[in-house]
Amino acid sequence: MATLKDISAELGLSVATVSRALNGFPEVNIKTRNKVKETADRLGYRPNRIAQRLVTGRSGMVGMIVKIKPDMSADQTFFEMLTGLTAALATHETDLVLAVDQEADPVLPYTKLLERDVIDGFILNAPVPNDPRVNYLQERGIPFVLHGQDRREPTYPNYGIDNLAVSADAVRMLFNLGHRRIALINGELHSAYAADRLDGFRDAMTTLDLSTVNIRNDAVFESHGYTHALDMLAQPSAPTAFVCATTVIAAGVVQAIKDRGFCMPQDVSVIAHDDALPLTRAINFDPALTVTRAPLRDACVPLAEMLLAHLNGTPADKLQVKLNAEMIVRGSTGPTPERKVDGT
Amino acid sequence: MATLKDISAELGLSVATVSRALNGFPEVNIKTRNKVKETADRLGYRPNRIAQRLVTGRSGMVGMIVKIKPDMSADQTFFEMLTGLTAALATHETDLVLAVDQEADPVLPYTKLLERDVIDGFILNAPVPNDPRVNYLQERGIPFVLHGQDRREPTYPNYGIDNLAVSADAVRMLFNLGHRRIALINGELHSAYAADRLDGFRDAMTTLDLSTVNIRNDAVFESHGYTHALDMLAQPSAPTAFVCATTVIAAGVVQAIKDRGFCMPQDVSVIAHDDALPLTRAINFDPALTVTRAPLRDACVPLAEMLLAHLNGTPADKLQVKLNAEMIVRGSTGPTPERKVDGT
DNA sequence: TTCAAAATTTAAAACGTTTTGAATTTTTAT
DNA sequence: ATAAAAATTCAAAACGTTTTAAATTTTGAA
16 A cells, blocks of 8 residues: 555655645646655555544545334335435545434433544434534534524525425415315425424415415324325315425325215316435326425535535635425416305 | 644653553553542643554444335335444444445446445445455455355354344244244345245245245235235145234235234234334234344444454454344234135 | 855654553562 | 662554645746
8 A cells, every 4th residue: 555655755745735736736847746646656555544544634435324113123214315415525635424312311322422523513314493413513513514494594505495486386386276175285394394394384375365374294104194184185175276395195195085075186186295215206196296395415515515515714704505405397286166065 | 623733742751751641551650640640630621633654544434324215215124223233333423424326237336335435344235145345345456244144154254143043943843833834924035134034934844845936026015925925825725824024014914814804823823023113013914923033233232343353353243143033923823714714 | 166055855743542562570489 | 878670651653634834936027
């Protein structure tokens, strides 16, 4: 395993010059630089990252903690994130150290990982409103980037979509199709995204002077989508349109619509949020789902790069990204069916 | 952040003595040692792992590469392993670095991770017969431990169960209940465990002079268990007992038995291998499943400790563990039903 | 040719820890 | 009190790299 010392010995240069040549210091003569690079290639030199870390204080490792549920599964987005992030970080020669959170205290796994002092920073996902991890890491000056937001004015690097707008846009789109009874089947309110979507939904419905009686917040299972929709469709003031947290929820809703003898979109319209995960694809529905779309995978490169930029000194206020999801209208939404519902 | 230098300055001792006192060198006077330890505690001293790594060549990090399927899932055992391993490694202040394998070449992710020269060793799981990763890492002298075996005489540290015996024991147990037509619904033969179970099954059946015509090797889905069992139960020489690769397969088999109008165990017996994963639990079947049981979680501490022992110099021939699974007889197996089948 | 400025390279210190072998201190025996 | 042996501690080098500031070399002008 070649070191800087080997190169400097072969070329009769100091170790300092070899290091400077390889690291792009501008005052190094171009001819010297080329000689150093050629020799480094030939000798198969690779920097000792441990030694670099000792000098620079940087390890090239970022931590991520995955929350494991009691049944030994994790959020279905996990592998999407894992795959995307490891690829994005690898292009920056950065490793992902993974730890597991099964504790009651969400902060504890971070404490444990930080004790060993080899992590440059963290990638946080699945925030809860006013996430305690955020406060903990900020108090200690530990760099991190959050996927999403946990508060209205984040003071840390963050990248996510505008979940207020996701449901507000869906409501407005359905309203413009004539719908006046619109239901929301949301995720669990301990997730920051679900809290935002609820707020966005309520604000939009209130602005449009519509009733917000048809709102359900629950864990994201197809069966929950089914039972909530089945229940709401049996009411006298049954909704004519559903806003679903995910395509998984939508699968259950679509089944409930069918089981109640309705047609989609002639009788009931459905719009869902689509993270573009491989399993429940919006275009596999019949008819294809109208969605607010924001591929989860698209977050990975920006998240990795924002964390590294922050580690390289970019201040947090320059690393605030909140995107709008893309509205894609397909066959699951249509004009409100005034005749049919009035006849019931 | 206190260093050895801080402690040595406060106590008027050399840095070398402080290091030796904290690291248990026997020639350090007990009074000196206690003073050093008390001061270290008070100052909140924690060793700089990077500096330790530079001197000792050890990073305290082991790598594990998870194979991701095209649909963005992984083997259902993954989280069980992840949880158990990170806990086991944490007690040894060792971190798990995770990388993702989506490549056609199973060796390539190891190359990539090794390039960065921060991994002390690897934990390998899900071996295929004559696993190329094993050859690759052994050629390079990279330490690793394998969960299971990929060959008859492993020359590397390994911990797993005797999969030959798993199916052989099941066959013998069913034979002793009077069964003469025994089917195997196995995993995919590109997995080393499935190859061994097939061998064990065939050997046992051949030794007992029984037909090996009822063998299926397929991906481990409940639906595969169902369709294979449904098919075999429609044959003139239908099996009176099934040996299932997993409890997931058994769930499908049990449904097929019911759909063919048979009772378990009066008409058809079922025995499955049980990794003791949370989702498909053997005792949740009605009647509860007879199993060969080997909780996956029980492998984690030994795997972690074996790798660390190997890194500390224990030779591979002292780190060979092959356990027998435990046979647990419950209500899914019973004597062969000679009357009913003869009447068909 | 000489001098000054610019370009280039170098020596040394730093990073925090470990460990070899030498130096120092303490203990024991005479 | 002295010498030898044992116990304890220390100085220095090592690990591989980075970077400050000084030293050296090269270039251009007079």
